[in-house]
Every structure is written in structure tokens, then in C-alpha cells.
Amino acid sequence: MTTGKNYIGQTLKAAGNSTYKTVNPKLNIENPTSFFDATEAEVNEAVNLAWDAFKVYRKVSGEKRAAFLNAIADEILALDQELIDMYTMESGLPEGRANGERGRTIFQLRSFAELIQNEDWRDNVFDAAQPDREPLPKADLRKTSIPLGPVVVLGASNFPLAFSTAGGDTASALAAGCPVIVKSHPMHSGTGELVASAVIKAAKDTGMPNGVFSNLNGNGVDVGTALVKHPKVKAVGFTGSVGGGRALFNLAAQRDEPIPVFAEMGSINPVIITPKAIENRSEALASQYAGSITLGTGQFCTNPGLLLTIDGDKTQDFINDLADKTVAIEAQCMLHPKIKAGYVSHGETVSSQSGAETVAKIEDEVAPNYAPSQIVSVSGKDFLENPKMQQEVFGPFSLVVKAKDESELIDIINGLEGQLTGTIIAEENEYAQLHDIVDALEDRVGRLIFNGVPTGVEVCPSMQHGGPYPASTDSRFTAVGTNSIKRWVRPVSYQSFPKELLPKAIK
Known part of the structure; x- marks a missing residue:
């Protein structure tokens, strides 16, 4: 059941007066539920919750984060026909496509869950100390990757499941240890709210901190703009038009602390x-x-x-x-x-x-x-x-x-x-x-x-879904496959650190 409200962490809220409805494109009529645009106060509350959650979530073990991702997959499946019906009603896409995209979403979540069962995905590097090296001794150096912080994901219009609320950007960011705030796409906000309910239930059941996930509605650009400009947001994921992606990229670059925007945009292939x-x-x-x-x-x-x-x-x-x-x-x-x-x-x-x-x-x-x-x-x-x-x-x-x-x-x-x-x-x-x-x-x-066709993107480690601008804002990264997790982390070196203070991945 959809309420039209915003998930601010684990709480449904609707403090504003501005609403909108999704459209059934096959019937060319509005769908019944009114969705409430998130207010500035709700945006701030969601980001602050995510920031507090990050302090805890970044240290949650890979095994527990994997259990969280698998629980999200289970809860999405538990939505059953209600989710499929909402998807087709809001998108005009057939039920077969809905089932296929749900399957891909589940596969992505479980793939990242499997990836983070150990710490190898962090590309850990160890250089042993050489205290007797001449003319200067060499210190013990170890490098690993740590999560960036709260990530904003803007849902895609053409993939209501696989590139939206619990799609590849969200799954990879949660896998990396980053809380996620989704700005739901206004064309399929009902689908987004149902999936968000599954994520929230999974977070509660697996003991994740409140604020590890939020889902905000917004029919215009105000909510997305406020999220990208918020100083506690540390990265952005986007799939959509060149104009939309470039606008977000420019906003992020103009901040006092610029942040990366990983936008997949235009391509004629x-x-x-x-x-x-x-x-x-x-x-x-x-x-x-x-x-x-x-x-x-x-x-x-x-x-x-x-x-x-x-x-x-x-x-x-x-x-x-x-x-x-x-x-x-x-x-x-x-x-x-x-x-x-x-x-x-x-x-x-x-x-x-x-x-x-x-x-x-x-x-x-x-x-x-x-x-x-x-x-x-x-x-x-x-x-x-x-x-x-x-x-x-x-x-x-x-x-x-x-x-x-x-x-x-x-x-x-x-x-x-x-x-x-x-x-x-x-x-x-x-x-x-x-x-x-x-x-x-x-x-x-x-x-x-x-000797093939470009349509069809396999979800696997060797997939590269990104390219030179304007295909994406950073061609070194992929938006599909397990390597997409690299977007949400940064490398840190530890020199001559006592073992007791080192991250688990490089102890």
C-alpha cells in the first residue's frame, strides 16, 4: 500500500503541502495516490540522519552488510504482485519486463552481498617495513579503501527498479558502507515507495542504524538540488539526460567542498x-x-x-x-x-x-x-x-x-x-x-x-557501463557490475600504524 509520504529514515512523513500524481501512460490518466514533495526541513533531517548513521554503518562488518542486502532482496520479492502491478501501472511497460527487471534488481543486491563477504574488493595493498634498508629505512605501509559518506541516488525514468530505489547505485553504495538517500523519480513514485518500504523493513530486521536509507519525493528540481548542495552529502549517483546530469555535476563542483557526481547520461551507441x-x-x-x-x-x-x-x-x-x-x-x-x-x-x-x-x-x-x-x-x-x-x-x-x-x-x-x-x-x-x-x-x-547488438547490459565484473563525456561524467568508472562499488570509496594509506588501530581489512 502506498501512502505518498517520504521515508525519513524509518519514519513516514509528509510535512509539506505540494503534491503530485504519477501517470498511467497506457490509459493516459493520473494514478490515484498523491505524493508529497519533501520539504527543506525533511531533506535536512534525512541527510543529518544519514550522517549520524554513517558513523556506525561504516564500521558494520561485510558479513552484516551482506545480510542487509540479502534481506532487501527478500523483502522486494515479498512485495510480490503488488509491486509488479504498480510498476506496470506507472510505466506502461509489460508485466514480463517488470518481472525481468525485478529479477535483475535481486541479482544485483545478491551479487554485492557476495562481493563484500570478504575484504578483497577494497584492493588492499601491503608493503612490509624494511628497517635495515640503506640509506633510509622503509616504514610499514598499508592501503585500503574506505566509504565516502552519505550518497544521494536519483532514480532513473526508464528503469523503475534496476536503476532506481534499490537499483545498482543504491546496492553498490550500501555495500561499500555508505548510507543512501534516494530522490525517487516522479514518474514512478509509487513503485519507489513500495521498494523503499522493503529496504526499511530489511534495515530494521538486520539491525542497521536509522538513517542508513531514506526515500524522498520531488516533482521538480528543488529536492535534488538541496540534496546535492548539502554539505554532509559526499557523492551522487544519477542516470538520465545530459541536461539533468550536467546540472547536478555543476552544482556539486560549485560547493565549498566539491563532491563526485557519477552520472550516466546521453548515448546514441x-x-x-x-x-x-x-x-x-x-x-x-x-x-x-x-x-x-x-x-x-x-x-x-x-x-x-x-x-x-x-x-x-x-x-x-x-x-x-x-x-x-x-x-x-x-x-x-x-x-x-x-x-x-x-x-x-x-x-x-x-x-x-x-x-x-x-x-x-x-x-x-x-x-x-x-x-x-x-x-x-x-x-x-x-x-x-x-x-x-x-x-x-x-x-x-x-x-x-x-x-x-x-x-x-x-x-x-x-x-x-x-x-x-x-x-x-x-x-x-x-x-x-x-x-x-x-x-x-x-x-x-x-x-x-x-557482431551483436548494444541493447542488453550484463551484470558482471567485466562489464563497463560508462564512457567519455557525455556518456558519463567519469569514464574510469562503471555504473553496472560489481566494480561499480569503486565509485563510493576512496583509498587511504596507513604508515607505521599499530595493529590495534588499523582497519580490519589490513590488520
């Missing part, structure tokens, strides 16, 4: 398809990429929004086939009226540029929040001359660029903004000719894919 690949398997590639472009109504950060190839005899036939197959897939519901409006606006921006040709678009009238898929093509020359062609269109849209030769293709890749992924579709007998393309793409992306 370039896909390079060689003419030989088109010649040998044009129809299969068109089917594969029509499915990838429209998967989840194109509302993935790894949606293939840009296809690059060298113009050849069969290039236009492939583009036409891709377009026909894409628009043949039935229009699907988007997450929210604002998401639909952004999709239409950004799609029009790209398709209206000089040299752009709309190859195919669903022309039939669709329901209010459903997305008409679209394929647009342009020459390599026109793409290079117009930065607006790199506009991310969040939805079932892809731009196909026809380079005149490999040199122009390399220029296009080199001129791209930073991306989460880059894909190469090629034949085995072309491997020797691909090195320059690989080198150029490697400089622009965080993950390279060969």
Missing part, C-alpha cells in the same frame, strides 16, 4: 556495418536491428541510435529493408507523456536537418503515449557538417549515415561525442582491415561489441 556484412546478410541484420531499435520502445541508454556504413551497391536496399521492418513492428507505449513529447521533438530536430531523409515512419495515428518508430538517413558529409545530427532521440529511432569511403567513416567516428557502446558488424575475412576502425571506436566508447 554507434553501430558500424561493413558493406561486406550488408552484402552477405542484409536481411538478417535488418531484422536484428529493427528488433533492437524498437526493444522497450527504444527507451534504453544502449539503444542503437546511429548506424554507420560505407555507401555501396546494396546500402540503400539494406536501409529500406531496415526501415520497413522497423515500422512494421507495432507501436508501443512510452513511459510518460513527457517522454513521448521529448521523443517527437528530438526526432523532428534530426529529421528536419539539411540532407536528412526520412526513409520510413509509422504514419498511422497511434494512441496518445505510443511512439511511431522512424528511420532517417543522411550522407557522411552532411552528418560531419552538422552537430545537431548527434542529438539523442530517446525512443524507437535510428539515423543511418552513409560515408563515401573508409576515411570519411573514420572521420565520423573520431568526431562523435563520448558513447556508452560502439558496435562493429563485419565478416571474418575483414578482420585485418578493421584495426583503424577499432582504434577510433575505442577512443569514443566504454564498451565495444562485435
Whole structure:
């Protein structure tokens, strides 16, 4: 049952008068519950509670923190169909997607629980003392990683579970020993409150300090801004738009004590398809990429929004086939009226540029929040001359660029903004000719894919989900996989310290 209130630590509160409602995008109506925007006093109370909790939680053993994470997973599962129904009502996404995303959320929590059962994840380093070394003795030096402090997580619009209240950012920060304050995404605040109730119950049952977790509502930017500017907040996790992520990054940098913002933002995920690949398997590639472009109504950060190839005899036939197959897939519901409006606006921006040709678009009238898929093509020359062609269109849209030769293709890749992924579709007998393309793409992306699709992000230690700006604010870190825990800690060296005073990890 949802109340619309804020979890300030373990207590539900609603001190303010400003409220909002979520939307059922399929029915295009507001959902019944009114959610209360957190007040400035409630923001301060949540952060102060988190700061006090940090003094205790940072010293809680890995085994106990792991039990907490596993308990969160258990409590989310215990919400059962109530959570699934709320998810689908607020997102327009199907029940199968809800179940899959819940499963990923549970897997993430349990993966971090397993990781912190021992202290190896801290990258501990030991350098033994050498008192007899000449000309100067060497002191005993040991290095470990310690948690930063309270972390603010801003929920993502397109993943109501896996990148939101108890998603990857929250799970990794709690695993690291950092209390978390979630600013719930206003598009799915009901889902957020249900998950928050599971986290709070798990915290109580496992004896975690009050304030280790809070969940705040906010329909505008005020709550997020207040959290990021609060001096007791020490790091921020964000998944969303370039504009939103950059605004948070700037706020954090302007503080008296700047703090890191780990933001995953825009990406059009370039896909390079060689003419030989088109010649040998044009129809299969068109089917594969029509499915990838429209998967989840194109509302993935790894949606293939840009296809690059060298113009050849069969290039236009492939583009036409891709377009026909894409628009043949039935229009699907988007997450929210604002998401639909952004999709239409950004799609029009790209398709209206000089040299752009709309190859195919669903022309039939669709329901209010459903997305008409679209394929647009342009020459390599026109793409290079117009930065607006790199506009991310969040939805079932892809731009196909026809380079005149490999040199122009390399220029296009080199001129791209930073991306989460880059894909190469090629034949085995072309491997020797691909090195320059690989080198150029490697400089622009965080993950390279060969003969596959970028949609789908495996949760494992080798996953890199981040890339050069604006894909993320710090390309050295990943937002997915167990290595994402490194965002919430910092290294500290201890020199000539008595064993009794050393952290457990390096005693």
C-alpha cells in the first residue's frame, strides 16, 4: 500500500503541502495516490540522519552488510504482485519486463552481498617495513579503501527498479558502507515507495542504524538540488539526460567542498556495418536491428541510435529493408507523456536537418503515449557538417549515415561525442582491415561489441557501463557490475600504524 509520504529514515512523513500524481501512460490518466514533495526541513533531517548513521554503518562488518542486502532482496520479492502491478501501472511497460527487471534488481543486491563477504574488493595493498634498508629505512605501509559518506541516488525514468530505489547505485553504495538517500523519480513514485518500504523493513530486521536509507519525493528540481548542495552529502549517483546530469555535476563542483557526481547520461551507441556484412546478410541484420531499435520502445541508454556504413551497391536496399521492418513492428507505449513529447521533438530536430531523409515512419495515428518508430538517413558529409545530427532521440529511432569511403567513416567516428557502446558488424575475412576502425571506436566508447547488438547490459565484473563525456561524467568508472562499488570509496594509506588501530581489512 502506498501512502505518498517520504521515508525519513524509518519514519513516514509528509510535512509539506505540494503534491503530485504519477501517470498511467497506457490509459493516459493520473494514478490515484498523491505524493508529497519533501520539504527543506525533511531533506535536512534525512541527510543529518544519514550522517549520524554513517558513523556506525561504516564500521558494520561485510558479513552484516551482506545480510542487509540479502534481506532487501527478500523483502522486494515479498512485495510480490503488488509491486509488479504498480510498476506496470506507472510505466506502461509489460508485466514480463517488470518481472525481468525485478529479477535483475535481486541479482544485483545478491551479487554485492557476495562481493563484500570478504575484504578483497577494497584492493588492499601491503608493503612490509624494511628497517635495515640503506640509506633510509622503509616504514610499514598499508592501503585500503574506505566509504565516502552519505550518497544521494536519483532514480532513473526508464528503469523503475534496476536503476532506481534499490537499483545498482543504491546496492553498490550500501555495500561499500555508505548510507543512501534516494530522490525517487516522479514518474514512478509509487513503485519507489513500495521498494523503499522493503529496504526499511530489511534495515530494521538486520539491525542497521536509522538513517542508513531514506526515500524522498520531488516533482521538480528543488529536492535534488538541496540534496546535492548539502554539505554532509559526499557523492551522487544519477542516470538520465545530459541536461539533468550536467546540472547536478555543476552544482556539486560549485560547493565549498566539491563532491563526485557519477552520472550516466546521453548515448546514441554507434553501430558500424561493413558493406561486406550488408552484402552477405542484409536481411538478417535488418531484422536484428529493427528488433533492437524498437526493444522497450527504444527507451534504453544502449539503444542503437546511429548506424554507420560505407555507401555501396546494396546500402540503400539494406536501409529500406531496415526501415520497413522497423515500422512494421507495432507501436508501443512510452513511459510518460513527457517522454513521448521529448521523443517527437528530438526526432523532428534530426529529421528536419539539411540532407536528412526520412526513409520510413509509422504514419498511422497511434494512441496518445505510443511512439511511431522512424528511420532517417543522411550522407557522411552532411552528418560531419552538422552537430545537431548527434542529438539523442530517446525512443524507437535510428539515423543511418552513409560515408563515401573508409576515411570519411573514420572521420565520423573520431568526431562523435563520448558513447556508452560502439558496435562493429563485419565478416571474418575483414578482420585485418578493421584495426583503424577499432582504434577510433575505442577512443569514443566504454564498451565495444562485435557482431551483436548494444541493447542488453550484463551484470558482471567485466562489464563497463560508462564512457567519455557525455556518456558519463567519469569514464574510469562503471555504473553496472560489481566494480561499480569503486565509485563510493576512496583509498587511504596507513604508515607505521599499530595493529590495534588499523582497519580490519589490513590488520
